[in-house]
Amino acid sequence: MTCTSCGAANEAGRKFCGECGNPLAVLCGACGSPNPSTAKFCGECGVTLLEQPADRTQAARTEHVAERRLVSVLFVDLVGFTTASEARDAEDTRELLTRYFDLARTTIERYGGTVEKFIGDAVMALWGAPIANEDDAERAVRAALELVEGIPSLDPALQARVGVLTGEAAVTLGAEGQGMVAGDLVNTASRVQSAAEPGAVLAGDATVRASQAAIAYEDAGTHELKGKTEPVRLWRALRVIAARRGEGRASGLEAPFVGRERELRVVKDLFHATAHERRAHLVSVIGVPGIGKSRIAWEFEKYIDGLAESAWWQRGRCLAYGEAVAYWPLAEMVRMRARIAEDEPAESALGKLRASVEEIVVDPDERAFVEPRLQHLLGLTERVAPDKADLFSAWRLFIERMTDQDPVILIFEDIHWADGALLEFVEYLLDWSRNHPIFVLTLARPDVSERHGGWSAQIRSFTSLQLEPLGSA
Known part of the structure; x- marks a missing residue:
């Protein structure tokens, strides 16, 4: 701690300068303003001066930076949850929802995605930030297909519908959880999910182009989506037909995997x-x-x-x-x-x-x-x-x-x-x-x-x- 009167260095915690005897000022860890040694809060920004851990001080000085990134956004929503909840008490319903969130998080993370947020019984996930891979779109669709297949195991009355979109969005670097990504892509991905039939995965053109070497799709037609001036062409993801990036793909058509x-x-x-x-x-x-x-x-x-x-x-x-x-x-x-x-x-x-x-x-x-x-x-x-x-x-x-x-x-x-x-x-x-x-x-x-x-x-x-x-x- 440096004395503002004589410039002498003093040990941390001292109230008076050991060189000149004047009261020592306490520098605010958040804004850097000097404060009297007896002050409990900074007179400039109001931050407490009693405890200023290094991590809090550093966090206060750190500003998250937003940049445009190519990402893939997934929205998954439960279908039939309200009906399935009617015959359950509150504890059973909460336990079912917890198992659903656990399944969603585990599946998404297995494919390298990040859960952005939970919204009611919907889940939003992100690929491409904070770590980007060239097969992020493919990973997102693989996770979507896995979710659609796995949800009925929680309750036969439940199904999932999923939307996946790939494109540019504003990503806040250093943010964790909610608020990491924003932009029209996020809103549109949510609309795509709403357009999907129960048990279906819908994807946009960019997602299909980036993943069609390993994923089979069928044309799902054009859809009028809320907030979009033009109809949006969507594709239904059917199944995985090859290893990553199309390796091992059969030269002919691969029959659907049914019954096993x-x-x-x-x-x-x-x-x-x-x-x-x-x-x-x-x-x-x-x-x-x-x-x-x-x-x-x-x-x-x-x-x-x-x-x-x-x-x-x-x-x-x-x-x-x-x-x-x-x-x-x-x-x-x-x-x-x-x-x-x-x-x-x-x-x-x-x-x-x-x-x-x-x-x-x-x-x-x-x-x-x-x-x-x-x-x-x-x-x-x-x-x-x-x-x-x-x-x-x-x-x-x-x-x-x-x-x-x-x-x-x-x-x-x-x-x-x-x-x-x-x-x-x-x-x-x-x-x-x-x-x-x-x-x-x-x-x-x-x-x-x-x-x-x-x-x-x-x-x-x-x-x-x-x-x-x-x-x-």
Whole structure:
């Protein structure tokens, strides 16, 4: 504290200058004006002088700055909430609304969005601020489709309708919650939501152009929206048809995903539980050929790819023929992770494998243990391990180190063709690494139990999904 009379420096809290004896002035942390040492409030701006924490002082001096940003705005509203509330008491209604808000917030944040505000039973969310991504519009539509699908699980009488618009808006940088974004885009997005049918997602032209590589749309016609002088063309979002930014999209038309929504929801929820609780889990999808096992895996892959949080995705197929195929799916997963082609020359493959191991396994001693045993798995070196337990330990350690960064997803297709040694490793992994976020999804025919009696019986966290034939329409 500096004396305004003689300029001498004094310790904070002193009332009189130690150099000249004059009363010390107290500078207001908000406006900087000097005040008598006995004053409790600033005579210039009225801010208290008794306590001026650094964070409050800094906040008072900080001015939020607004700038124009390209953003995507989502509005979701409940349909049928009034009717559903009539037969409930106030506590039940409040609990239902709380679960709805929790579902909305969780879904929006999973896709990298920010909840701007809750308005009655409506929710407004934003993508593109404070952090912008090139696929923000796609993420917003993915979240909208997920919300429309998930709301009826709260109450069969409830449905949601959603509007998504992309364009420029005034964004207040540094603001949190309500007041972050403003402009005609926000008002129009709310009108678009009101124009949607229950269970539908409507989007504007800019949103469609930015996301149509991964989202299927149909023309919803032009709509007269309140406050707009001209009719607005809108599009109805139907479903996700590819991974992020259109990767993996089929060359032809992809059939709608119908009749397996419940099973897919179970797979999604179990994965999120695995990631959140950091507990390994096995899900086995069982059904006759052509019943939809691979389609569930594809829909799950598209879902995971669209989330804001990352996950390690590995996929391998068990072969019904050939030699040295015992651990083929696992080797396929390692090659996928290291970007090694099946026919790649050994020298190049070894270099790529080393780079992948260095990226995942930080400890040098662990790398020295893991790398040669992965080389053995890929057939790039001679026998390096004394026994199977030694190999299992190295492969498990590699997967565990992946979970230090993100959850791991292992997809085993046609597990009914698997060699017993591979199933033994999967059971070993889920047992020894049970406190790691490892999600294993296996696809199998019903005869898996005949070929591998007792498979998965000893696994603690195990879920079986039996796919039955769909009823005729």
